[in-house]
Amino acid sequence: MSNKTVYALFCTLLPFALQAQSPLKSQITKTADGLEKKVVAWRREIHQNPELGNREFQTSAKVAAHLHSLGIEVKTNVAKTGVVGILKGGKPGPVVALRADMDGLPVTERGNLAFKSTVTTEFNGQKTGVMHACGHDSHVAIMMGVAEVLASVKNDLKGTVKFIFQPAEEGPPAGEEGGAQLMVKEGVLENPKVDAIFGLHINSQTEVGTIKYRPGATMAAVDFFSVKVKGKQTHGAAPWSGVDPIVTSSQIVMGLQTIVSRNLPITEFPAVVTVGAVHGGIRQNIIPEEVNMIGTIRSFTPEMQQTIHRRINEVATNISESAGAKADVKIDVMYPVTYNDPALTDQMVPTLEAVAGKDHVHIRPLDTGAEDFSFFQQKIPGFFFFLGGMPKGTKLEDAAPHHTPDFHIDESGFGLGVKALCHLTVDYMEQWKGAGTASVKKK
Ligand SMILES: [Zn+2]
Numbered sequence: 001m002s003n004k005t006v007y008a009l010f011c012t013l014l015p016f017a018l019q020a021q022s023p024l025k026s027q028i029t030k031t032a033d034g035l036e037k038k039v040v041a042w043r044r045e046i047h048q049n050p051e052l053g054n055r056e057f058q059t060s061a062k063v064a065a066h067l068h069s070l071g072i073e074v075k076t077n078v079a080k081t082g083v084v085g086i087l088k089g090g091k092p093g094p095v096v097a098l099r100a101d102m103d104g105l106p107v108t109e110r111g112n113l114a115f116k117s118t119v120t121t122e123f124n125g126q127k128t129g130v131m132h133a134c135g136h137d138s139h140v141a142i143m144m145g146v147a148e149v150l151a152s153v154k155n156d157l158k159g160t161v162k163f164i165f166q167p168a169e170e171g172p173p174a175g176e177e178g179g180a181q182l183m184v185k186e187g188v189l190e191n192p193k194v195d196a197i198f199g200l201h202i203n204s205q206t207e208v209g210t211i212k213y214r215p216g217a218t219m220a221a222v223d224f225f226s227v228k229v230k231g232k233q234t235h236g237a238a239p240w241s242g243v244d245p246i247v248t249s250s251q252i253v254m255g256l257q258t259i260v261s262r263n264l265p266i267t268e269f270p271a272v273v274t275v276g277a278v279h280g281g282i283r284q285n286i287i288p289e290e291v292n293m294i295g296t297i298r299s300f301t302p303e304m305q306q307t308i309h310r311r312i313n314e315v316a317t318n319i320s321e322s323a324g325a326k327a328d329v330k331i332d333v334m335y336p337v338t339y340n341d342p343a344l345t346d347q348m349v350p351t352l353e354a355v356a357g358k359d360h361v362h363i364r365p366l367d368t369g370a371e372d373f374s375f376f377q378q379k380i381p382g383f384f385f386f387l388g389g390m391p392k393g394t395k396l397e398d399a400a401p402h403h404t405p406d407f408h409i410d411e412s413g414f415g416l417g418v419k420a421l422c423h424l425t426v427d428y429m430e431q432w433k434g435a436g437t438a439s440v441k442k443k
């Protein structure tokens, strides 16, 4: 080969060489690839032994034992059953938190998986199966893998990793505190103070190998509401001698439909007001004294949220008053908007594109579902993305949604999840310019 040819070859290959992974990232990729079978095995064991929110005793014991075995500093019983691991890298730098939720759901699993859950329990007075029907088993297993990979390159890490294994994402049992909100309240983002947080959710309707995300508002804020309509009980044959809470409630249900369609600037963001249950009456010829309804609210901005709250009160109170009934309205503010810090999102998307391939990273539409990862993002910049878990070639309508008995996850998507979280951590550390710089500006 002539010198000229060598030079030409050098020039052709240089851009590829520059794009190539750093030795640290190549090492991480290699270690992660070697761990795939272990991650799948962990997931199967967790899948077969699902536990409800604030009751993740076996799951958190398994996580804590694994982190201990890696030489990671471990705190247990955080926000009841949560586990936090702290891995100090060999070099100074920022603190990056990674979060995995651990709880299962009161759903009875169908299908014939060899590691199918046969666990049963009592939930709200009803006997039910317990199932990882949202895929949080995948999250725990993936993050156990991430911990093992990052612990293996500990000396080369420029900063600290905080592994947050969170209980009760689906909500704690009635009357209990829990989830991300309680973790934040107990100071999980302090000591050491976290600079940025990353989290993922496996998705049963996104093809394996694909990652989806959205900058800014991503998932909705959720609130619960209840309306108690009090009338005056009477004989069903003589309605004029009482006040009918059933007719009044029907008008309220219809009135509530006008909040989204008539009171909100829906070209900015969508919103949802759903009445999920109406209970009243006992017999065909008795007009009852009371009707109770409950529902859920989804919104993406504080302004729209406030308008919805105000209008539910006005609609229920004034329709009741016009009928001579009385409405008692209660609104419980639940999870805030899952908000991906735009600067952090811009900064980290190239990492996802490098790991998954540019053609496999897409922006997803707004999601009226909710996620309590939002409580971390209220305090510090956070980035939450979705990992494909649907077998390749499956038609979307054939993929069971989350929270259903046929919910299914293709485990071949886990490797990408492990690599994505590891590379996000390392890239964030490598790109760190100090607290308060543009890329880590607080909202
Ligand atoms: Zn869920």
Ligand SMILES: [Zn+2]
Pocket (backbone or CB within 6 Å): 134, 135, 136, 169, 201
């Ligand atoms: Zn979930």
